Amino acid sequence: MPIHSMRKSVTLRKSEGRILQARPRSALDRTLPALFALLTNFQARLSAIQAFAAIGFQTLSVSVIFLDLTGIIAFDAVREWEAGVPGMGRNGKLRSHGKKSQVRLKKTEKGLWVMKHIAIGILGAAAFGLMASAASAATLDDVKAKGFIQCGVSTGLAGFSAPDDKGDWQGIDADFCRAVAAAVFGDGTKVKFTPLSAKERFTALQSGEVDILSRNTTWTINRDTALGLNFAGVTYYDGQGFMINAKKLPGVNSALQLSGAAVCVQSGTTTELNLADYFKSNKMEYNPVVFEKLDEVNAAYDAGRCDVYTTDQSGLYGIRLTLGSPADHVVLPEIISKEPLGPVVRQGDDQWFHIVRWTYYALLQTEELGITKANVDEMKASDNPEIKRVLGEEADTKIGTDLGVSNDWVVNIVKAVGNYGEMFERNVGSGSPLKIARGINAQWTKGGLQYAMPIR
């Protein structure tokens, strides 16, 4: 009974909207618009629900939906919802019908109006919250007051941030936070780690839950602008790569030879899209073997169901360790997408941003100058003016204090984690089981992309 009368009320509403209705109304004429109205209403509601669900179902780090986007979707949904329900709201046009339908109509109307405003209110509050927290400044003072840096890391990625046997976080991303702590406090241990999932990482940074997000996060324009974040540098140039089973594909040493291969890939990721684009643009055929979960992809590749595995190159080295015979598998040199990973801070706090950015440059600069964890104290006595300047040994130096830290900040960084090269080799390079080659992450002097701005 309620459904029936609601349908009736919608019919009345809809038909009144159409002034030009010359034909005598048949039953079908009345029910069709009613059904249509119901459907659009339903669809609009669905998209509103989807918008919220979208926030919950962003997949892994390669997801393309970010918080701001979902916000926009949700706003759109509300707008669509508003548009999809004709005559909803404040105008009293529709009051001239039968008594029963009028009462019912008023109820629905009011309910929808209230619901819409609640939804807008929530989204507005979310947007306000974002702005309010983005504007909070003086992270350095906060950090100094509490005595440690809160560092957002991943929920486990080999070589970047993963717990060791004692439960301490190890990896390039974790070490970077230690380096910042060393710069600020002169003590690399004054850092606390918050493991963050891919979904919550940006909210955690925006809401001030963490001071730095050092969590294999790709630098994109969307994140830099729309999300109100600042990327301080690129601690690891990653990109999508290929691993092949050399026993099954002997003699292949380039991805361009992979035409016709069966490729294992995780579904619904940008990885899948990049793969399709790469093979299409190179006019090659391939046979995708698609799985939903990373574990399934691993198992399928190990079982030999496909010849090629594609994901971010840093991940390929970790996966290779879990295969039955790692020696048979080769990571090809081609990188088909850009995934520059780096530490992120909130926008609107230049001082903190500079500290994080120049910590990164200090790590690079010390490697370039050959300053290591072992020789940093000897290097202080060096005759090289550049080394003296970087290490804060120059007379009347103000480099450190201008930055907001002590003048021996670089010494502290190197003593805590070593230079960038040491950090790299220890966590992902030859000193780790991953054995990743420096590649494009080498210093610019050695053909890589890592280039420090001058510290002077």
Add this chain to the structure above:
Amino acid sequence: MQEHDLSFVRVEMAAAQPAPPSERGLGAWIRRNLIASIGDTILTIIGIVLVAMILPQVINWAFINAQWTGTDRTFCATVAQGGIQPDGWTGACWAFVNAKFGQFMFGRYPLDERWRPILIAVLFAALLVPLLIPKVRRKGLNAMLFFGALPILAFILLVGGVFGLPHVETSLWGGLLVTLSLSFVGIAVSLPLGIVLALGRRSKMPIVKMLCVVFIETVRGIPLITVLFMASVMLPLFLPAGVTFDKFLRALIGVSLFAAAYMAEVVRGGLQAIPRGQYEGADSLGLGYWQKMGLIVLPQALKLVIPGIVNTFIGMFKDTSLVYIIGMFDLLGVVKLNFSDANWATPQTARSGLVFAAFIFWLFCFGMSRYSMFTERRLDTGHKR
């Protein structure tokens, strides 16, 4: 009609004869249970073959070939994989579980402070065991200590920050500690709250009834993962900058309210099964509402729904793994987290870790299930013949 004096009425029972030899002993049991018909025989053979195929491999993997000690991945990897095991070796890598055992139990709880969760665990067991054994006396005192004093003591000890104990943030908690504390609080809160909600839903007072219905239906209509996600991602955006709720507290509240809504429906099922006469009988005795419910209705209703209640408990115990998505690590979460440690990356690591987690979960769930069956039998006074 002739009178006969031949009537014989037996006055005592005949002594029971033993079953014939063909129906006794192992042979008869096998005949009855395994090879009673052709179909049974075929099924038995298939079963034996399956067990014979699977069991030796499982035992081989889990015990005989297993690597029990070691310090890094080389102990669990074959030579081709860069380790010390012979090629073709497969066995459980218990060395991984061994090395990470502390983390699996306590997460990243500081090493020097681990005596605190251990002490709480000992107290927990010491109070729980007598509470579960019906013969042990002073149930009231025991329950008061278990549900009243222990949570307070556990809070003080585990969180710290008073009496000279260093503060340990909940973000460092993990493993079984998180699983157990979430489920303990969930169970302790959800049962009473669920009963109140169930009574409220059947109440004649419209506002109370409406509130209960709205709460139950709203919470039951949302997946737990969404509740946790909203609590961890949306909530901070609404709060002013710098104000943060403890993540663990958010998860605790979320899980408890969620379980309470389900519990309410389970209890309502029990309430509905009580015949109207019981309510009326209580009324006619002049009992008030709470007396009626507390003395007549609830004892019968709760007894009826023990399987449902324990089912909810078990479900909740396993659902705690969902806190993984808000960056907290329960037992399963911390096991999976440690797969990312490159020092232990081998083909066997993930299997061993997951088997270990499954075993712990099974241990607790099976324990709960057996105890609930025991309680059912003990309380099943009305329907047993």
